[in-house]
Amino acid sequence: MSPPPCSPGPAPGFFVIAILACSRQFAAMTPLPEFERRPATALVAMANALSMGDAVPDQDLARIIRAVVTSRAERAALLAAVRASNDPDSGLTVADLLGAFAAEAGEAEAQDRDADQIIGQWAQRLAAGALLASFGAAIAGTVTGGHAFGLTLLSFSGFIFAAASRLGGKGRMRVNAKERETAETLARHVLEAARASESKE
Amino acid sequence: MGLETVIVSAIAGACTLSFAASVYLVYRARPQPETGDLEDLIQNAPYHRLHNVLKIKSS
Numbered sequence: 001m002s003p004p005p006c007s008p009g010p011a012p013g014f015f016v017i018a019i020l021a022c023s024r025q026f027a028a029m030t031p032l033p034e035f036e037r038r039p040a041t042a043l044v045a046m047a048n049a050l051s052m053g054d055a056v057p058d059q060d061l062a063r064i065i066r067a068v069v070t071s072r073a074e075r076a077a078l079l080a081a082v083r084a085s086n087d088p089d090s091g092l093t094v095a096d097l098l099g100a101f102a103a104e105a106g107e108a109e110a111q112d113r114d115a116d117q118i119i120g121q122w123a124q125r126l127a128a129g130a131l132l133a134s135f136g137a138a139i140a141g142t143v144t145g146g147h148a149f150g151l152t153l154l155s156f157s158g159f160i161f162a163a164a165s166r167l168g169g170k171g172r173m174r175v176n177a178k179e180r181e182t183a184e185t186l187a188r189h190v191l192e193a194a195r196a197s198e199s200k201e
Numbered sequence: 202m203g204l205e206t207v208i209v210s211a212i213a214g215a216c217t218l219s220f221a222a223s224v225y226l227v228y229r230a231r232p233q234p235e236t237g238d239l240e241d242l243i244q245n246a247p248y249h250r251l252h253n254v255l256k257i258k259s260s
Contacts, residue, residue, distance in 0.1 A: 042246035049247035087254045123222035130215040158219040165226040
């Protein structure tokens with residue numbers, strides 16, 4: 001009696017299909033990425049808390065937004081967090097908060113510019129005029145001796161002080177302008193990230 | 202009151218005004234005092250509101 005014929009093994013194609021199926025299953029089971037506690041995730045948390053009716057102090061929110069806006073790493077982390085978020089509305093809220101922050105920074109910048117044009121420029125002109133007048137009075141001999149020297153010194157130091165204070169104001173204006181531009185750009189990118197996360201789902 | 206007194210007081214007054222304006226500008230441009238610790242703020246943010254939205258490391 002001849003032995004029963006061996007049953008043929010499964011075709012190699014079967015293994016390929018099995019491996020593919022397993023890898024799909026593992027990919028579906030991949031846990032969601034965990035995010036660290038950092039300014040970017042704190043901002044998303046605050047935005048969600050705000051949308052759920054919690055009270056978040058404006059100062060705290062502004063500090064967190066400033067910390068996010070001024071750091072490249074935090075901006076990238078914010079975009080990643082918004083993209084990974086399961087709730088597309090949180091991206092919209094974050095973008096809105098960033099827009100409000102940009103508007104506030106723009107307002108502060110405009111106030112600084114007004115103060116510089118109305119007060120700073122005229123303080124500098126006044127000191128320059130006083131310097132020229134004291135030179136003129138000293139040369140003409142109307143004011144002599146210690147008075148002439150004192151006036152020249154006073155008006156010169158006033159001119160230097162006015163220039164230095166204007167420089168300080170300009171620096172603050174530049175910082176505000178940079179924060180405003182970065183916050184506006186980031187708000188646009190956050191909206192795009194929220195849209196991308198929505199379409200992914 | 203001589204001409205010298207007039208000129209000296211006018212120039213000194215202009216300088217005082219200029220100084221006052223500069224002091225005001227410096228006062229405006231001073232950095233705002235920061236309230237609280239940023240690290241503290243980050244650690245105590247309302248992360249519980251991210252439940253089911255985003256996974257955050259527990260500590």
